[in-house]
Amino acid sequence: MKQTEIVKLSVAELQEQLVQLTSAYNDLTSAHAISPIENPLQIRGARRTIARVKTELSKRELQ
Template sequence: MKTSEINEMTVNEIIEKIDTERAELIRLKLNHSISPLENPLKIRDLRKNVARLQTILHQKQLTEK
């Protein structure tokens, strides 16, 4: 997900997306520990997306104050 796409989202949408991405990340980690994933780079991409979402959420919350 690109930063420009995240900037267009509302705070509530970002929070929902973070929850969804975290759940997916946990599921992928568990699956990877049982049997190797075809593309283990998905874990890294999801982790970076969560961090990107949290950063922009924090920025939006600071500008609202």
């Protein structure tokens, strides 16, 4: 998910997206711990997307 897509979402949608992304990230890391996943860069991408969503949420709280 790109930053331009994140900016267009509402606060409720961002919070919902954050829950979904966090659970997907946890699934990826646990699957990778058991046996290596095919593309480990997915973990990095998920972590960065979570950071983007959290940044947008905190930016909106400050406004």
